[in-house]
Amino acid sequence: MARNKKIIVLVGASGSGKTTVGNELTKHGIVKLVTTTTRPPREDEVEGIDYYFIGKADLDPHHFLEVTCYNGYHYGLSLKEIKSALDKHELVHLAMDKNGAKAMKTEYPDQCLVIFFIISEEEMIRRMKMRGDCQEAIEERVIYRHMTNEEARPEDADFVIENNDLDQTVQQILDFIDKNK
Ligand SMILES: Nc1nc2c(ncn2[C@@H]2O[C@H](COP(=O)(O)OP(=O)(O)O)[C@@H](O)[C@H]2O)c(=O)[nH]1
Numbered sequence: 001m002a003r004n005k006k007i008i009v010l011v012g013a014s015g016s017g018k019t020t021v022g023n024e025l026t027k028h029g030i031v032k033l034v035t036t037t038t039r040p041p042r043e044d045e046v047e048g049i050d051y052y053f054i055g056k057a058d059l060d061p062h063h064f065l066e067v068t069c070y071n072g073y074h075y076g077l078s079l080k081e082i083k084s085a086l087d088k089h090e091l092v093h094l095a096m097d098k099n100g101a102k103a104m105k106t107e108y109p110d111q112c113l114v115i116f117f118i119i120s121e122e123e124m125i126r127r128m129k130m131r132g133d134c135q136e137a138i139e140e141r142v143i144y145r146h147m148t149n150e151e152a153r154p155e156d157a158d159f160v161i162e163n164n165d166l167d168q169t170v171q172q173i174l175d176f177i178d179k180n181k
């Protein structure tokens, strides 16, 4: 695949801002890759925009570049989604956990740029509350953070950022992408 194509992978704990920053990147013309999940949709999530929502029985791993299990649900990037996007676009982005980022780095070593968001536990909880997550979901994600050492920078991160000021974060990421084109 052409080296000038770039896949921006946003990684970080729940509430760190992957979705919000991803939406801003979309506004800047960077196309979002929509992944598939067995998790039920949140109130404001839209099929085909946030995720492709499917039942567990419908997830055939042969159709996916990778599948991860996060907090009891499966998530995966379909081969169809990535192939069709990379045929048409130079620059794409998506949010993934660390397993997904590793798989993408292995598959697309020259194209993949992993951006890792640092967030304290206190701020993560505050933001999940602000997003409207229920207490149970928040507790599950905090436990998941502890169990998986989610806050540790992944070894394959290309850029690490504290998403405090959204506009600043987006600009820093756009600058980083420009430098690595
Ligand atoms: N490996 C992998 N991770 C994914 C994929 N899609 C989403 N994720 C990640 O799965 C985790 C859980 O996502 P979600 O339930 O939407 O929770 P959120 O992080 O609180 O918004 C997040 O770290 C997502 O970035 C995928 O296709 N593959």
Ligand SMILES: Nc1ncnc2c1ncn2[C@@H]1O[C@H](COP(=O)(O)OP(=O)(O)O)[C@@H](O)[C@H]1O
Residues within 6 Å of the ligand: 012, 013, 014, 015, 016, 017, 018, 019, 020, 021, 127, 128, 130, 131, 163, 164, 165, 166, 169
């Ligand atoms: N830089 C920021 N400052 C303040 N709030 C933010 C910032 N980035 C995101 N948020 C808010 O934090 C919450 C969680 O963000 P979200 O993008 O859903 O995180 P993630 O996709 O990583 O789980 C949302 O309510 C969002 O509006």
